Every structure is written in structure tokens, then in C-alpha cells.
Amino acid sequence: MSQNKALRIQFLLLLLISLSFAQNGNKIEVFSVKNLSDDNTVFEEYKGKITIINFWATWCAACLKEMPQLEKIYNEFKRDQVEVIGVAVMSDSNKIEKMIEVTGVTYPILTGDRKLLQKISNSLIIPQTIILNKEGKIVARFFGDQSYKTYRETILHYLEQSQLTGAPRTSLNYSQE
Numbered sequence: 001m002s003q004n005k006a007l008r009i010q011f012l013l014l015l016l017i018s019l020s021f022a023q024n025g026n027k028i029e030v031f032s033v034k035n036l037s038d039d040n041t042v043f044e045e046y047k048g049k050i051t052i053i054n055f056w057a058t059w060c061a062a063c064l065k066e067m068p069q070l071e072k073i074y075n076e077f078k079r080d081q082v083e084v085i086g087v088a089v090m091s092d093s094n095k096i097e098k099m100i101e102v103t104g105v106t107y108p109i110l111t112g113d114r115k116l117l118q119k120i121s122n123s124l125i126i127p128q129t130i131i132l133n134k135e136g137k138i139v140a141r142f143f144g145d146q147s148y149k150t151y152r153e154t155i156l157h158y159l160e161q162s163q164l165t166g167a168p169r170t171s172l173n174y175s176q177e
Contacts, residue, residue, distance in 0.1 A: 049081045050158050051132040052151070055117050056086055058095040063127040066145035067103040070129075073151045074107040081134070081162075082155055087112045089126065133158060 054070055056063035074084040084107040088096045100109055117124055131140040140154050
């Protein structure tokens with residue numbers, strides 16, 4: 001077996017092990033992180049909203065490719081109690097600020113470390129995105145960069161579910177770009 005093939009198999013096994021820890025329906029543990037102004041943000045503040053938490057790093061090309069997709073989601077759904085939050089991990093704050101400028105994202109960016117990523121997801125894979133429902137339970141998890149369409153369909157599904165359970169929505173009219 002070639003070394004390249006062996007590495008691929010090892011990677012797939014590690015990915016499968018990581019995915020086994022990604023249990024939807026679990027509540028995310030209450031934790032706090034800092035924003036770029038060094039102020040604490042507690043994730044409990046986002047309860048009552050569908051929350052997309054995207055873990056990324058300044059040195060991760062796939063992460064930077066995904067950020068404009070998340071920006072589109074943020075702008076389209078922010079009026080519907082959907083929050084997008086980026087958590088930059090394993091990255092220097094000066095580089096984080098530069099990447100925010102380069103990508104043009106306006107959603108909140110917080111900072112974290114490997115321990116935070118490991119604590120929340122039992123995986124160090126990035127980009128990694130966790131979607132929480134309004135009760136703070138994990139309802140979806142994505143590894144690797146995702147398309148606007150994937151995120152949009154997931155959000156619409158959970159917004160519709162919220163509507164069926166009586167949670168208020170401000171709008172039902174969405175245009176697909």
C-alpha cells in the first residue's frame with residue numbers, strides 16, 4: 001500500500017471518529033469567548049435564536065472561501081432571529097482583523113483556541129460549523145467549507161420548524177439568488 005493511500009485511510013478513520021462525537025440534539029455547553037476588543041461574550045446570549053457558529057483560522061484557505069457564503073446567510077436571515085458568529089481559532093488577532101477586512105464579513109467575529117474547539121466539538125477539523133436551534137441544541141454540524149445553498153436550505157428547514165412550533169418569524173418571503 002502506498003504511503004499516500006495509507007495517509008488517506010488514516011484521515012478518513014480520524015474523520016469518522018470525529019463525526020461519531022458530533023451528536024445532534026445535545027445542548028452546547030455554556031462558554032464564553034472574547035471579541036476582538038477583548039470583551040467577553042457568553043453564548044447563552046444567543047439563546048432564542050437559531051445560531052450558526054463557524055470555527056475558522058486565518059491560515060485556512062477553505063475557511064476564507066466559506067466566509068462570503070456565511071456573510072450572505074447573515075445578511076439574508078438576520079431579521080429572522082438567525083445569528084451567524086465566526087470563532088477564529090489558532091490565529092493571531094492582527095491577522096484576524098486583516099482577514100475580516102479582506103473578506104468583508106460583518107457578522108460578529110470572536111476568538112478562541114484549540115481547547116475551545118476540542119471542548120465544543122471533540123474535533124479540531126476546520127472549517128467546522130455548528131448550527132444551534134433556539135433552545136441551544138445542536139441540530140446540524142458541517143465539516144469543511146459549505147455552499148450558500150447548503151446553509152440556506154438548513155436554515156429554512158429550522159425556521160419552518162420554529163414556525164410550526166409557534167415561534168415568531170418576521171418574514172416568510174425569501175428570494176433565492
